[in-house]
Amino acid sequence: MAEQLTAKYRPQCFAAVVGQDPIKKALSRAAQEDRVAPAYLFSGTRGVGKTTLARILAKVVNCTKAPTPEPCNKCPSCMAITKGTSPDVLEIDGASHTGVDHVRKLREDVFLPPLNSRYKVIIIDEAHMLSKAAFNALLKTLEEPPKHCIFIFATTEVEKFPITIVSRCQHYIFKSISQKEIEEHLKNVLKKEQIEFEPEAVELIAKKGNGSIRDAMSLLGQVLVFSENILQAKDVRMLLGLAGxxxxxxxxxxxxxxxxxxxxxxxxxxxxxxxxxxxxxxxxxxxxxxxxxxxxxxxxxxxxxxxxxxxxxxxxxxxxxxxxxxxxxxxxxxxxxxxxxxxxxxxxxxxxxxxxxxxxxxxxxxxxxxxxxxxxxxxxxxxxxxxxxxxxxxxxxxxxxxxxxxxxxxxxxxxxxxxxxxxxxxxxxxxxxxxx
Ligand SMILES: [Zn+2]
CATH class of the missing domain: 1.20.272.10 (Zinc Finger, Delta Prime; domain 3)
Structure with missing residues (x-):
């Protein structure tokens, strides 16, 4: 349920992302004016929308309607990226691809033009986990980036990033999502799911989410498995180990x-x-x-x-x-x-x-x-x-x-x-x- 709920309500366009207004605006405008940077750095705590915005950016630049401020989510390119099957959008987990060999292979790949998109987009999650050698190899690519390629680094620990890489990226710092924004999002989801709720129950989940929309959604999913039709504060407290x-x-x-x-x-x-x-x-x-x-x-x-x-x-x-x-x-x-x-x-x-x-x-x-x-x-x-x-x-x-x-x-x-x-x-x- 937790996974389902998160996947079902994962935002597919800039407007649907919770919070991060200045970043959404900047990225959407860049896409509309077709002035995207060769490399982006998204930093901030977990679950605040870094990977979500990276995927939307990958979609909007490759949408058949591009240049456009929002992806259409209907064309074959948008649909492939949503499903994760586009050959031109690579999502790499920095934690399991720390070595220089992976990056060398990646460097060879990026020089090949995209198969059926405008841009090849490489999203590296938890990018601070890359090894020093891997960063050095990447730096060479970033110094002379191929025109058809966009790098997006997402990280929770930007201080571990080499300054030489940071200086070659457009850096966006993601803020924690406010308690109110999380509550509103959860309430919208519950209304769409036609589940009644006590406001205090939603407040508790949002509070426990601690600024992370992903954590709050996953907690909501956990609690809903046990609550039938109505989300009550006492159930939330019991299931999440909170004092009444x-x-x-x-x-x-x-x-x-x-x-x-x-x-x-x-x-x-x-x-x-x-x-x-x-x-x-x-x-x-x-x-x-x-x-x-x-x-x-x-x-x-x-x-x-x-x-x-x-x-x-x-x-x-x-x-x-x-x-x-x-x-x-x-x-x-x-x-x-x-x-x-x-x-x-x-x-x-x-x-x-x-x-x-x-x-x-x-x-x-x-x-x-x-x-x-x-x-x-x-x-x-x-x-x-x-x-x-x-x-x-x-x-x-x-x-x-x-x-x-x-x-x-x-x-x-x-x-x-x-x-x-x-x-x-x-x-x-x-x-x-x-x-x-
Ligand atoms: Zn599209």
């Missing part, structure tokens, strides 16, 4: 209540479930970031966080209970520790320590005088009308803020963090139209 919102609720409650036993058990549950730890940490950092926005902007932050309805109400409560200072310190702590956790010999043990530190934070620096619990906070919210409690929380917040600051200002480590914190609050309040 319930787990984060448990973690934040346990941190708030300094429940070390529960935090230990949660750490072990994470170990046993084989969760994707790197993705978990990204989400955990994001929770603190979202809580900070909620503590600053209240409901106005709803467009900046992914929570809606009941879920938004719950996390607003959590943000109020923790308070902005503690959230900010915790956020910074998790952000700094995330790298160490993944590098450690036992990442789960390191994670457990971070949980304990987060729970222990108020004892290190007394953040709150009152011993509030999330439940008490919730009850109060029901009893008293919203405006009163908001005012109460605000005044309590200000009091504890003041105490907290006085107590910790002498601590050098915290002092620095607080300075940054103040600067950030000023920025956020400015963004918020100078209110408060």
């Amino acid at each position: 919102e319930e787990l984060f609720e448990q973690i934040f409650k346990s941190i708030f209540n300094s429940d070390l036993e529960r935090l230990h058990n949660i750490s072990e549950e994470i170990r046993e479930s084989g969760l994707d730890l790197s993705f978990f940490l990204k989400e955990f950092i994001n929770y603190w970031r979202n809580l900070f926005l909620l503590s600053q902007l209240g409901k106005k932050a709803s467009s900046l966080v992914s929570w809606k309805g009941e879920s938004l109400e719950f996390w607003l409560k959590v943000a109020q209970a923790f308070g902005e200072s503690r959230i900010h310190l915790s956020w910074q702590m998790v952000l700094e520790e995330a790298k160490n956790i993944l590098k450690g010999t036992d990442p789960i043990l390191s994670l457990e320590l971070v949980f304990f530190n987060l729970a222990y934070l108020p004892k290190l620096v007394p953040v709150r005088e009152e011993n509030l619990s999330l439940e008490v906070e919730a009850e109060k919210k029901n009893e008293i009308n919203n405006r009163t409690i908001d005012r109460q929380i605000e005044s309590r917040e200000n009091n504890t803020e003041k105490n907290f600051r006085e107590k910790v200002k002498s601590h050098p480590l915290v002092h620095k963090i607080l300075e940054e914190f103040d600067a950030r609050i000023v920025e956020i309040r400015k963004l918020n139209g100078g209110s408060k």
